[in-house]
Amino acid sequence: MRKLKGWKEIPIGAMIVEPGSSVEFEVSSWRTFKPVFDKKKCTKCGMCWIFCPEGAINLNKDGTYDVNLSFCKGCGICQRACAVKAITMVKEG
């Protein structure tokens, strides 16, 4: 997450000159629950990765999956998608 730019540094005319600028923004501040992955239960089926509407789930080297909490909205869809109940929605502290 990069530091947010001041008004003097932003290109004028609401132009976005670099692609992928949305990664600069933390878009998860309204989350109340976060998914917690149990690697031992995970069958590496990839359903959570397919269903996550935010693209917030990333593939680990070992074939299991994890969440990037900067983008996860806490919707719980991944939990529903997981057939072996490897994902638990835990209330944010």
Add this chain to the structure above:
Amino acid sequence: MKRVGLSGNYAVAYAAKMADVDLIAAYPITPQTPIVEKLSEFVANGELEAEYINVESEHSALSACVGASLTGARVFTATSSQGLAYMHEVLFMASGLRTPIVMANVNRALSTPLNIWNDHSDAMAERDSGWIQLWVTSAQEAFDATLEAFKIAEEVLLPVMVNLDGFILSHTYEPVVLPDESLVREFVPPKPMLNRVSPKFAYSIGVVGPPEIYYEMKYQVVDAIENSRHKIKEIDKEFGNKFGREYKFVNEYMMEDADYALVTMGALTGTAKVVVNALRKEGEKVGVVSIRCFRPFPKEDLVALLEGVKGVGVMDRAVMPGGPSNPLFADIATALYGSSRRPLLQNFVAGLGGRDVSVEEFKAMFGLVKDVVREGRPRSCIYVGLRE
């Protein structure tokens, strides 16, 4: 250079033609129509090489201008009243996208009741849209301001609205000096725009600005219009050197020793000056101040002119229903708030929906300003010529 008889509308059309616009997108509306009629004629007979887009509404007209402007084209549109209101949301986009669009707005009252005549309610309703607003008082000024508008818009990257009073200016023929086209080209040369859509430069426009970024982007427009003041003055000076006429932000008449003044905007300034001449003959120390550049608001110029004057009447030609005063008065009162030598201010509303404001009524306003100073406090807004 030649001197010709032109209506205010035609003067604007000639200016847009001489500025060699690349694209015109407009929808006809009274009393603006002759501007775009004339321009379509210029395009049709080959005098002007430009794209003329017939659109189905003002919303589309301005949208087409925004798109074209983003490609680096010099664009022009014209409208009035309901047409301007219909452009409302696109006006804010044009300033936010920093498109240097020039528009003539031929001032006309807003419905209801439907009225095609002149007042300032259309432009006042778009006061906060981030457009520079110039106001003219003659056909010559309409021509000159339109030319200046192209240069201002392209230098500060903000859209500019040139306001001229419907019928009083738009349809009245006056002598207008048209400069040589070569001189005009020198003044507004073809200019590559900053935000140009091109295959070489990929970027996204019309993007979402979440709470983390909207504020900063909006402030850029605030800063641009605030800082456009010196650029506008510079361009006006350059215009003066080239064409022999200079306008300033605020025009003053008989203000050197004035005790009482009236602030106006637009064509009725002429009547106010006639009345000042008459009152001066009777020994009254009166003057007129007319605002030419309404956005950015000429705070400093006005303070310099009005400080030390005993009483100042502000004539609004639009109302702000339920507000503490009317729009022009509110701005002037705000500009003078910090001054310890501020005059007593009295708000007037006059000439709504094309109602004539007579010489007698102007005299009465000056008289009322004097009364108010004698009484030591302003009265609530006086609606001149309103029947009870």
